[in-house]
Amino acid sequence: MEQIATRDAYGQALKELGLENDNIVVLDADLSKSTKTADFQKVRPEHFINVGIAEQNLMGIAAGIAATGRIPFASSFAMFATGRAFEIVRNSIAYPRLNVKIVATHSGVTVGEDGGSHAAIEDISLMRSVPNMTVLVPADGPETMQAIRKAAAMDGPVYIRLGRSKVPVIYGDDYVFEIGKASRLREGKDVSLFATGIMVSVAMEAAALLAEEGIEADLWNISSIKPLDEAAIAGSLKKTGCGVSAEEHNIYGGLGSAVAETAGKLAPAPLEQVGVRDVFGESGSPSELLVKFGLTPDAIVQAAKKAIARKQTVAER
Numbered sequence: 001m002e003q004i005a006t007r008d009a010y011g012q013a014l015k016e017l018g019l020e021n022d023n024i025v026v027l028d029a030d031l032s033k034s035t036k037t038a039d040f041q042k043v044r045p046e047h048f049i050n051v052g053i054a055e056q057n058l059m060g061i062a063a064g065i066a067a068t069g070r071i072p073f074a075s076s077f078a079m080f081a082t083g084r085a086f087e088i089v090r091n092s093i094a095y096p097r098l099n100v101k102i103v104a105t106h107s108g109v110t111v112g113e114d115g116g117s118h119a120a121i122e123d124i125s126l127m128r129s130v131p132n133m134t135v136l137v138p139a140d141g142p143e144t145m146q147a148i149r150k151a152a153a154m155d156g157p158v159y160i161r162l163g164r165s166k167v168p169v170i171y172g173d174d175y176v177f178e179i180g181k182a183s184r185l186r187e188g189k190d191v192s193l194f195a196t197g198i199m200v201s202v203a204m205e206a207a208a209l210l211a212e213e214g215i216e217a218d219l220w221n222i223s224s225i226k227p228l229d230e231a232a233i234a235g236s237l238k239k240t241g242c243g244v245s246a247e248e249h250n251i252y253g254g255l256g257s258a259v260a261e262t263a264g265k266l267a268p269a270p271l272e273q274v275g276v277r278d279v280f281g282e283s284g285s286p287s288e289l290l291v292k293f294g295l296t297p298d299a300i301v302q303a304a305k306k307a308i309a310r311k312q313t314v315a316e317r
Contacts, residue, residue: 001201003166007105009141010162011036013148014073018044024152025065027051029058029076034164035105037075055080059088059100066098071152074100078107078120078161082127093157094132101151102127103160108248109276109293110165110198110286119281125253127159128226134158134179135226137255139200140170143223146177154179161197163248165286168201170221182229188216191304192236192243196222196255199246199274199295206246206300217304228258234266241315242270242307246300248290251275270310272303 017024018040027049032038041048051058055076062074075081081104082089093100107120127135134156138144144162151158170185177183185200186207195203200221207217218236222229237243243263245256256273263269276293290296 001168003168004141005164005166006138006141006144006162007034007036007164009144010103010105010148011039013145014040015043017149017152018047021071021152023069023071025049025070025072027058027062027065027072027074029053029055029080031076034077035075035103037073055085056088059085059102060092062100063088063092063096063098066093066100072100073103075103075105077111077118078104078123079118082120082123082159086126090130094130097132097156099155099157101158101160103148103162105162106164107161108163108198109281109289109295110163110248111281112164112286112289113283115283116280121250121276121281122253123161124225124247124249124255125257128258129253132157133226135161136179136223137161137197137225138223139197139221140167142169142171142175143177146175147223150177150179163198165198167198170201170204177223180224180227180229182232183221183223184219184232185221186217186219188218188240190216190240191218191308192240193217193219193246193300193304194222194233194243194255194259195220195246196225198248202290202295202297203246203300205297206304209297209301210304215304215308222255225255225258228262230262230266233259233262237263237267237269242311244272244274244300244303244307246274246295248295249275251277270307270314272307274299274303
């Protein structure tokens with residue numbers, strides 16, 4: 001399959017938007033080559049601001065620019081965009097509901113050799129807990145391109161989580177991304193699989209492995225974490241009776257928590273979580289780290305079988 005990093009797709013989308021919309025302003029914290037905002041800088045240098053290694057200033061300046069009616073895109077690594085600048089994001093952007101788009105790259109453990117200090121495994125939890133904040137985690141390059149455009153078109157703060165490494169291209173030209181909607185990738189009746197970000201392609205591999213054993217997975221890409229497509233999640237769980245969440249994030253506060261909250265309200269069912277199990281990231285190659293932290297097709301397969309077994313136990317009571 002063709003592969004592209006979601007951060008590369010971001011750079012391309014920004015460049016296109018910059019040539020189309022004079023209201024777009026892009027800010028970066030001295031990481032423009034890594035976040036790919038340098039692609040925008042090349043075509044609209046007068047609309048680009050490098051604030052230096054000062055993420056709090058990055059968000060504060062973006063808030064000020066948004067207050068003038070412009071549409072700022074503020075980028076840094078996920079760890080620093082959400083962690084170091086959290087109070088500014090909360091009080092200067094989300095509280096007044098300013099039209100700032102925070103697009104963070106190098107998220108999760110696949111930040112790789114940069115190590116645990118740079119591996120953001122808490123950012124989804126942080127951003128989905130902030131009122132007024134929309135949270136998006138695209139699965140591939142084409143979905144990223146659409147998510148950036150939809151974010152630019154809507155009014156209000158948005159957090160978009162992107163990765164460093166290349167990931168398989170899942171979607172074609174016929175796909176339409178919608179904020180607040182999940183995308184079904186495979187229909188099944190035995191177990192629901194809910195994945196986000198880079199784990200969507202991993203879950204696709206897991207669903208294929210399960211099918212070889214006669215287990216039909218109902219596979220969903222949950223790229224809109226907030227607002228969440230609760231109807232799709234609940235409908236799938238009511239059909240299959242059990243589910244698995246898969247994310248490159250701490251098992252606390254991210255997609256798995258959002259799915260569990262939805263299940264508790266609308267469709268109680270046995271649930272299993274595949275994610276970083278409340279430990280910090282480490283230094284290594286992305287492929288090594290995915291194995292190290294159990295973010296693999298086999299881990300999803302085993303979690304699915306466990307969820308199915310729990311479902312059967314409940315049915316026998």
